[in-house]
Every structure is written in C-alpha cells, then in structure tokens.
Amino acid sequence: MKFDRLIALFPCESLEDFDLGRKEDDAEELLSAWSALWHPALLAGQDDIPSWLPPSTPPPDPSGCLVVVPDCCEPSLSTQWPAEAEAAGACLLRGMKHRDRMLAAALERLGPDAPAVDGDLAADFLALGYCHLQVELINRKSRYMSNLDESSFRVSALAAARAAVDGDSADARDQIQAAFDRLHEAREYFHPLEIRLLDLTLLAPTTLGAALLDRLPTCPTNLLVSGEVIDRMAQDEPRTLEALQKALEDGTVELIGGEYGEVPLPLLGPEAVNLNLARGLAAYEEHLGHRPVVFGRRRFGLTPVLPRILHRRGFTAAFHCTLDDGRFPVANQSRIKWEGFDSTTIDSLACVPLDAGRASSFLQLADKLGDAMDLDQTPTVVFAHWPGGSSRWYDDLRRIAAYSSVLGKFSTISAYFEQTSFAGQQARNNPDDYRAPYLVQEAAAGRRDPISRWVRYFARRAKLDAYQTLRTMETCVAGGRKQKGEEGGEKRENEQLALAIEDTRDGDESDGPPLDDRLDKLLDESLAGFTRSIAGDSDSTQRGILAVNPCSFRQRLRNVEVPAMGFAWIGGGDSSAAPPVAKEKKRRLLPRKKEPPLAEPNVLRNEFFEIRFDPQTGAIRSISDYRSRDPRLAQQIALRLPRGGRPGDETNYSIMAADRISVTSAGPVLGEIVCRGRLMDRDGRRLAGFKQTTRAWRGSRVIELLIELDVDRLPGPNPWDSYYAVRFAWKDETLCLYRSANMANVPTELTRIESPQFLDLRRDRLRTTLLCGGLPYHRRFGLRKLDTLLIVQGETARSFRLGIGIDVPHPTAAATGFLSPPLELPDQPPPPSPTGWLFHLDCRNVLATHWEPLTLHELLENDENSRGLTAPGGFRVRLLETDGCGVRLGLRCLRSVSSARILNVGDAPPDELSVEGDRIEVPIGPHQWIEVEARFLWDRLPTCPTCR
Secondary structure (H helix, E strand, O other): OOOOEEEEEOOOOOHHHOOOOOOHHHHHHHHHHHHHOOOHHHHOOOOOOOEEEOOOOOOOOOOOEEEEEOHHHHHHOOOOHHHHHHHOOOEEEEOOOOHHHHHHHHHHHHOOOOOOOOHHHHHHHHHHHHHHHHHHHHHHHHHOOOOOOHHHHHHHHHHHHHHHHOOOHHHHHHHHHHHHHHHHHHHHHHOOOOOEEEEEEEOOOOOOOHHHHHHOOOOOEEEEEOHHHHHHHHHHOHHHHHHHHHHHHHOOEEEEEOOOOOOOHHHOOHHHHHHHHHHHHHHHHHHHOOOOOEEOOOOOOOOOOHHHHHHHOOOOEEEOOOOOOOEOOOOOOOEEEEEOOOOOEEEEEOOOOEEOOOHHHHHOHHHHHHHHHHHOOOOEEEEEEOOOOOOHHHHHHHHHHHHOOOOOEEOOHHHHHHHOOOOOOEEEOOHHHOEOOHHHHHHHHOOOOOOHHHHHHHHHHHHHHHHHHHHHHHHHHHOOEOOOOHHHHHHHHHHHHHHHHHHHHHOOHHHHHHHHHHHHHHHHHHHHHHHHHHOOOOOOOOOEEEEEEOOOOOEEEOOEEEOOOEEEEEEOOOOOOOOOHHHHHHHHHOOOOOOOOOEEOOEEEOOOEEEEEOOOOOOEEEEEEOOOOOEEEEEEEEEEOOOOOOOOOHHHEOEEEEEEEEEEEEOOOEEEEEEEEEEEOOOOOEEEEEEEEEEEEOOOOEEEEEEEEEEOOOOOOOOOOOEEEEEEEOOOOOOEEEEEEOOEEEEOOOOEEEOOOEEEEEEOOEEEEEEOOOOOEEEEEOOOEEEEEEEOOOOOOOEEEEEEEEOOOOHHHHHHHHHOOOEEEEEEOOOOOOEEEOEEEOOOOEEEEEEEEEEHHHHOOOOHHHOOEOOEEEEEEEEEEOOOOOEEEEEEEOOOEEEEEEEOOOOOOOEEOEEEOOEEEEEEOOOOEEEEEEEEOOOOOOOOHHHO
16 A cells, blocks of 8 residues: 555654654664655655644644654553544554564555665665654754745655665665755754764773674774784684774774773872873784874773873873773863873864664764754763774665765764864863772772772882882992893893782783782892992891892881982891980980880870870871870771761771770881771671781881771671771861872862872871872762771681871872882891992882883994993982972992983983083973983993903
C-alpha cells in the first residue's frame, strides 16, 4: 500500500519547547521514529516530506497515514485514538525502540511491490532526516524561527527519493547534496561559523582486534592510546599495528597520548612524570615510527605541573579533559592556553566529549551545537567511543559530514590546532580545581594496599635518588677509567631501576622485596664507593661514623648537622655535638642551670618544642614551642565508624585508652616515649590495639611518630568515611593549610586532600608541618581538624611513620629529608676534613631532583684523545623551585667551573649562565623545573693511557 502521509509523534507542542534531556531509551525511540520515515522507499510516493505532531493533537483523519508512536508519547495520547486510527486504515508503529525494526514493519506494509534501494544510499536518506531535525532544533531553540527554504528542500529530497527507487544512484546523491546545501544555508543564516568535529577513539588492551582494524580506513580519527597499549598491540595484534602505521602515514589517523601507562600523575614528583612520558614516547617510536605531539589520557590525571614537562618533551598541545571519575576545570572556550605552575603555557582543547555510543548524545546535539556557536569562538564537539562502540547516530553524523559541514567537519587534532586560533582565554587553574578519585577507585576495585603501596613507592624512590646522587658525588670527586660503554650501561641500569619502582607501585608487589634488596645493595655499594673517594692516607687508629647527606639541603644525623651534598665524620663521644663557643662563653657569665631531660613521664621536649601526653588516653594533648607558649597541635589515633549526624562529630570515632606510657630514652641525644593501649568504641568494646613511639632528637625541629596497630575490626567499604587514622587538631582557626602538589608547596581548601609529602599549617611566621612520609590521603573537618588515613578496606600494613615539624622553613625540603634514607657507615677512619660538601645551593626553596655526572669523554665526544676517559668533566642537575618564589640561585661546586648553561627543549639553543670560580648563578622562576649542565675547568686534559 502507498502511504498518504508520514508522521512521527513528538512529546512537545512545538520544537521550541522540545525537551532534549531525555532518558537513553526515549532518545533512541524519538530519533528512530523521525529518521525511519526518510527511507526513500517511503518518501518516493509522497508529495511532502515527513512531519511531526504532538500526541495531544494527532491527525484527525489518519486514514492512509504511517504514524510512528514512541513509548514516551503514549501517556499523552487519547486512549481511544489508536484503535480509531487503525480502524480508519492508518498504520501505527508502536512499542518499537530501534530504527531497523520500525523500517522493517513500515516496508512490510508497502507490500511485495516495495522498491529495492541500495542499502548505503538508503542510509544517506536516513542521515538526511536526522540532519533536518537537528537544523530545525538549532534554529528554533536559539532564534525561535526557521530559515529553511522548505520548498527547495522538499523538491530536492523527494526528487532524490524517486531517483533512488528508479536505480539512478548518481542523480539521487546529487539531489541529496542539494538538500544538504539547503540545510547548510538555513543553519549558516543564524550561525555563520564553522563547526569542528573530533573523533576520539579510545584504545585499551582488550579493544585492539577486528573492531579497530575495520575502523581505521574511515574518516579522520584520533586514537587516544598509551605506550603500554602500543606495546601490547605489537605483541598480540601485528595486523592492526601494520594498518595503524599505514593510516598514520596517510594522515587519516593521529595519536593522542604520550605516557606509557596512565599513572596517578597528581601524586608523583616531576621526575616520575617525566620518566613515564619518556618511556611512553620510546614505545611509540619503536613500534610505529611516530610519536604523539598532543598529550591526552583517559583516566584522571591532569595537574598543573604538566604544561612545563610536556613542553620539555616536545608536545605542542594537550587534551585538557579526562573520561573517568574525578573533577577538572571546564572552560567556556574549546581552545585555551593551559598555564602551569611556572607560567609555561600549552595550547589545549578543553571540550568535554560526548559519548558516541549513546543516542541521548545525538538527541541533545542541537543544544550542544547551539551553545557552542553562541559562546565559543571555535565551536567544537568531541565524540569519544571505543572501537566498534559508536551508535547508529554517529554513523549518520559521519555520513552528513561526508556531504556537508552543516553539523560540522571532522578533522585530526593537529589539523584542528593548525586551522583554528586562540580565543584569548588563558587558564591558570589552582591545583584544588583538579580532584582525583584514586582512593575510591582502588577501594571499589578491591586493590591491595591502596595506602601503603604509596609509602613503599616513595621510600624506594628516595633510595634510588640517594644512590644516583652518591654515584654522582663519587664520580665528581674521584673520576676514574672504565671500559668502553660502561657509562651508558650504568645509565640504563638506573633507568631500569626507576621503571621497576614505577611498575611495582601499580603492579604486583611480589617483585617488591627483591627490588628492595637490590636497592639496599646498590646504596651500600655507592656509600662505600663515596667513602673511598674522600678517604685520605691517614694512619689514625681512631674510628667513627661517617654520615653522608645526599640531599641538596643540610640535614641532622645523630645530632650532627651534615652539609648538603656532603659528609660529616662523627668520632667517639661526638654524637652529642658540643655547643657553639659563643653560647658556652655566655653560659660562663650566668649561673649554670641544669637542663631538664629530653623525656620524663608524660612530657617530651628538646630546645624547640615541648610535647605533653594525656595519661589516660596516651594521645598527644599538646605540642607547644617556647616562643608563643600556646599549644599548636594535638594528636590521637582513631577508627572512624560513622553513626550519622555531622561528619565531624566525635561520636563517629573510637576512644583511646592507654595501658602503659613509658620513657624509653631520656637523652641526652634522643628523647623517646612509648605508649601502648587500646582503641574502643563508645560501648567499651576493643576495636584495635596500638603502640605509638614518639621521638624527639636534640637539635631537630621534627617530631617522629612510629605507630603500630593490631586491628580487631576492619573499616567499612567507603574509604573516605570509614578508616583508621592519625587525627590532628589545632586551636587557631585562622591557620592556612598548604599541601604538596607534584612537590610544589600550594594552598588548599579541599576537604579530601591528596598530599603524600606534607601538610603545612601557617600563620605569620608560625609553621606546623605534618610530614606524611608517603601517606597520601587526608580528610579535613571544619577549620581545626584533620585526619591522615592509615588503614582502609584492603590495606594490610599495620606500621606507619609520620613526622611533625615545628617552624621548619621549607616544608618540601623537610618532607624530602624525612623520606631520605639515613646514610651512615660505622668504623671509619677520619677523612682529611671532618666535614665537607661537594655541591651547595644557597636557596632552600630550590631542590635538586636529579644529579648525573658527565665524564670528559661525554663532553668531548668528538675528541679522539678523550676516548675512554672518565675523569670528572662536569655534571647535569635538575632544579625545582618549590615555594612559588623566583630566585637567583647560587650553585657552588667542588671544582672550578668553566661554563654552565640551562638546557632547553629540542633544538632550542641553551641559555648560558654566569660563572665565577666554583659558583654558578642560576635564575629560576616560581615553580620552575630546569636542567643545568656544567663543565669543570681543567688546565690541561688528563691523559688516557689507552690512547697513548
């Protein structure tokens, strides 16, 4: 039978009030109901194009009509009308969700004489119907009117349908093109802007097969893929890898990515971030011969440290959006300049993608495009999907784009940045604007040790840093001659160690103990090697402890101050460190007052602070300094079991009960108090046993807390609401809270804080710093309380170490020193000088994050006389400003320096630095991370015996 009219019912009285924010099933039905009517076999026998009506006013004379009734319109439809319409000879399509079923039912009613139409050509008609609806919605919702030349559009659409059923595909496509041109003119009348469409195909190890292989030859595609997935593709899917290589060469596919694995970047230091990018880029180059120049990732992990590191690694742009949980700032422009900690900017696409697999994304497309064209200088829509996971409506959009750019034009992301311009919006976002979901995700996945894995990671990373620094110090002192290629082998070994540390953090901890043993062995060997390099020819029988400091700031070991990048020899009886001469003279003029012990019952002290314990609970009742005398901080251990009410109510926590508080060391160097007890609920039932050891070293501003828990009751499933924690409270509500973010010292107002290094409470010149020791998760309540999480569900660790710093001037340095392993070698003869340093930084807010020695052969690689020569030729060091204060740093060395320079990105020339003797002046801006290369001054080139 031939239909007289083609009608779809829409749940609205006019397109202006059509609610597009509908459920997924409703969206699928509505789009299917409308576009199915545009099949050429249905359209060819019509005098007009399909129309829509509200269910409240269906056609009064439905005889001969094909009416599609979506389920969402049924409640508004008269209960008698369907039966009356069918009795009058109407064809009603009801209870059908998908377009294929609607088409099959409608074409069946045409009978055996229904014309056969090429399937690909018919799909173009369905896309034309979808495009017509979107253009009408865009214009009517934003301008309350349509500017479509309906007569010309109708003529072209019907002519195309008749040509299609007659078998004239070329003429049909010409008429379809004319119809699309009319739609483009209608849209451009109100919105004369070019819309950019970006396809974002997500790859994972499970999506590398046929679905991806079939999709690669189609229109411009951007693959969001990590180096780890490329490795897996090369191993398991060589055919897909070959097809991807060809698509990259043809320019139809572009890579977005850069990292090897999508690791939790906000919790890492810049060295680890840089290492992950270097490893990822190497994987791309090895398998594809191409590397991404646009950074992106699917899992949350954006952080303001990235722009600088991406710039160093040769990236030209970034995708400022992630596709899982977590929060990140969204701009009202698609193209922005993303500004990092150090004011480095990188072009970025800040457009939240639509899910290409959901019909609701395409029902709402008119709203998205209308808003983009009204607000965005470069209207952009990104569609994200897995290979083979896009919907039929995305296929329609691709067909539309092949005919016309009425709804947008697809392009690769590099072409997007080349063809668009910066709109003037520069985004410098606070680190608090990026809120990670890591703890919740790990708990939901049932991962083992969601907290202590970070403690182990930072401990291993500190050992590796110490080892590499000691090797640099040894080489710069002693130099030496090695076999050809050995220097490169040691560098590769260091890289493999660093990668092993990264892998054990996110992988199987079964590799952890062997890695720890290897790190300890290397650290012992490097410490012994450095000790030999500074040893003199002394025949002294005196023996002592050689303490070595691998950090770029001074530290106290055994109550002796060890210079930065230096050493101190502690002889017998020196561990108590004699007081300065000036202080001793002053004491002679005044009556000598006996100093109190460092520890006595319920009191622990040194020259900087005093700690008082509660004898009933064993908690720290107060920590006060001798200047202000006010209590700064209180501390206790608790299990949080929420009982309702306000989150910060004390009833949500267990109660401490001390069984024994004992003084285990009263001085003169170390004061130590050990408290043993129980954690009980409000009904007196034991929840856990605890042991807290509190230490105060003479001359140190850091209080050390060692906590052991014997857990009877495990926390609940919500890791942010049920946990064992160290609780801190302070009196002053005006204190400002700072935290570490990629080793930067930044203010925070978050209630759920991720900071593995430190938290700093400040007011004026008073600072109380919580040294976290790798414990990353903290929860703040109000203005005066904070919980540092120790045990959540899935956590197996029961021993923890934290620190509390009193007026430490630079918290990042204090936190780094707290993590650094103590390097002491007993039974050592005195060196020529009892103390000394090799390198010195005169600004404590600048840290050295990496040291690397340079031999003369490396610096003079074109000089045949230097072949095989490993005398110390210089060094490379990466420096990080941590407090947001630019300085002119003085870097002093153990030898005179001939030249120094800051290494820049790629082929950019280095910046030469001012050198005077052994001092290098290094300008470094707020939060900058730079690499400096220095060359030692040699009067003459040392002779290499193998080259004589």
